[in-house]
Amino acid sequence: MRVEAAGLLRVAPPAVRVPFDDEAMRRWIEYRPRPGRPGVVLWQLGVEARKAAHRLLATALRPHAFAQAMAIVALEEVLDRAEGYRRGRHSADYWVVVFGDPVAGGRWGWRFEGHHLSVTMMLDGDTVYPTPVFLGANPLATEYRGRSVLRPLAPEEDLGWGVLQAVPSTVKQGWSATAPIDIHSGPRADFIVPPPGVPAGELPDAARDRLDELVALYLERLPEDIAPAVDRDRLSFVWQGPQERGGRHYYRVQGPDLLIEYDNTADDGNHAHTVLRRPESDFGGDVLRAHRAERPH
Structure with a gap:
């Protein structure tokens, strides 16, 4: 590098x-x-x-x-x-x-x-x-007579639905039917971290397995030697928006110094944003302040 x-x-x-x-x-x-x-x-x-x-x-x-x-x-x-x-x-x-x-x-x-x-x-x-690592797509999907031509964020979309489908209906009933207009974290470093969703430990094994797949997808955007380690037992997941394909929707995965967000909420659900962030260490965290504390200028 x-x-x-x-x-x-x-x-x-x-x-x-x-x-x-x-x-x-x-x-x-x-x-x-x-x-x-x-x-x-x-x-x-x-x-x-x-x-x-x-x-x-x-x-x-x-x-x-x-x-x-x-x-x-x-x-x-x-x-x-x-x-x-x-x-x-x-x-x-x-x-x-x-x-x-x-x-x-x-x-x-x-x-x-x-x-x-x-x-x-x-x-x-x-x-x-x-x-941060941000990837978005507009259009999210280009099709020809019902067949996919180009879907650059297909894994992020499909694995998110996979987690939702494996979450028990009793949990999903408590989630909002309205998705936010964009990812919560936005462009800044000092955003307010949203509240966590359902803890991974409260999910059945099938949902936890799919959640692990989803998290691995985002972490494996990065080369193995720089991808952050994650405590999978301390993750949470939340979905907002319709729970059937076709509507504008959003999901979020959180853990210690980890935030994954996905929204598909514009252009009639064909315009997506995805981001991998570490709220405590994005942009190098407080590297510069720590340096100044060690060596006052």
């Missing part, structure tokens, strides 16, 4: 670099189509620099998650066509930024981001803080 970041800095313009202590930039993601992202945009880069940005992204994702990310990028062209080309969306409107200096043993990080894609990696020596 450090080698790829250094390679990007060699071939990209100076604007790709932002100071690590710029917390307003570092502790924020923007998965919506809005301006103001730090760094440089891919369409302004030459082929070598653009390839370096993609290689850097690939260091943070397993092959299947990297394929999802690239499909999400390509969907910008599909969405632009569906909107009649009014908003000028395009698949090169993604930004890459390096926070600090990627030296061995140092504190630095990077982000690859654009509409419906945001991957943040922060490092403190040998410790990697690999969240």
Whole structure:
């Protein structure tokens, strides 16, 4: 990862670099189509620099998650066509930024981001803080005569339904029939963590097994050596929205320093957001404050 970041800095313009202590930039993601992202945009880069940005992204994702990310990028062209080309969306409107200096043993990080894609990696020596990881899709599904053509977030959707189907009806009756309009965590670092759902220990074995599958799906977006460890016995799950396919719905998995959210609540249930977050250590947590406490400036 450090080698790829250094390679990007060699071939990209100076604007790709932002100071690590710029917390307003570092502790924020923007998965919506809005301006103001730090760094440089891919369409302004030459082929070598653009390839370096993609290689850097690939260091943070397993092959299947990297394929999802690239499909999400390509969907910008599909969405632009569906909107009649009014908003000028395009698949090169993604930004890459390096926070600090990627030296061995140092504190630095990077982000690859654009509409419906945001991957943040922060490092403190040998410790990697690999969240947030946001993947969205609009459209969630493209079909031809009832057959699926492209569903980049199909596992996140289908495994979520699998957990719901295995939860006892007595538990599901207490869940809201209305889904939130978006994920609760949003773009900020200092969001209010929502209340937990039903504890995993209160679920039957079939539901717990499917919940384990769902959590593994999100954790395994990340390479094995940086994926966080999770206490599966301390997880909880909640569903909001209709409990039959076709309606706008949302689910959430929580545990110690873990938050997984999925919403499919826009465009008649064909527009999804998913995120893996660690509320206590996203964006490197309080790495910089701890550093300043050790070495006052």
